[in-house]
Amino acid sequence: MKIKNILPLLLFLTSFSFFAQNGKIDEKREKIKAFKVSFLTTELELTSTEAEKFWPIYNAYDDKQYELKYLKMKTYIKQLKDENLKNLSDKEAVTLLSQIESTDKEIYQLREKYMNNLKKVLPAKKILLLKKSEDDFNRKLLQQYRDKANKD
Structure with missing residues (x-):
């Protein structure tokens, strides 16, 4: 994986580890999602026809991406902690690596499908x-996260 592809995943997972500390992941996710929708709406300047077709595609993609990147990868990350990693057998390590690769492929296929769907509704x-x-x-x-961490 290229560093360019790893950075958003790292940012995503880092933001959720921060929010998990507060015990309000769903609430924080919804706030972030609302902020993101507002931000994207402003930046993209979608026509009403484009918006009507775009948002269902985007929301379905975003939900599935969350499921894959956060919910599924969370189980892998737990197993990759030092104490757990040291205790993995070779067979378990091969299985875990295979699961991670499979999830990476799912994410790639999801992104590919998403792009194809977007091309049908947006220039x-x-x-x-x-x-x-x-x-x-x-x-x-990320900057807001850093700013908040520096204040605490």
Whole structure:
């Protein structure tokens, strides 16, 4: 995996480990999601027709991506902690590696399907703007996390 692909995953998982400390993951996720929707709406300047077709595709993708990246990967990450990793047998390690690779493939296939669906409802320029806007949003989210951590 390229570092460019790892960074958003790391940001995503880091943000949720922070929120898990508060015990309010779902509430925090909904706040982030609302902030993201507002941010993307402003950045993309979608027409009403585009928005009507875009948001169901985006929300379905976002929910499935969350399921794969957070809920599924969370179980793998627990097993990768030092004490657990040291106690894994070779067979268990092969199985875990296979599960991680399978999930990575699912994420790739989901992204590919998502892009194909987006191409049916948005012009290429807006899809590129979406990608840039999502990256900008992730940077803002990380900056807020850093700012909050520095205040505490």
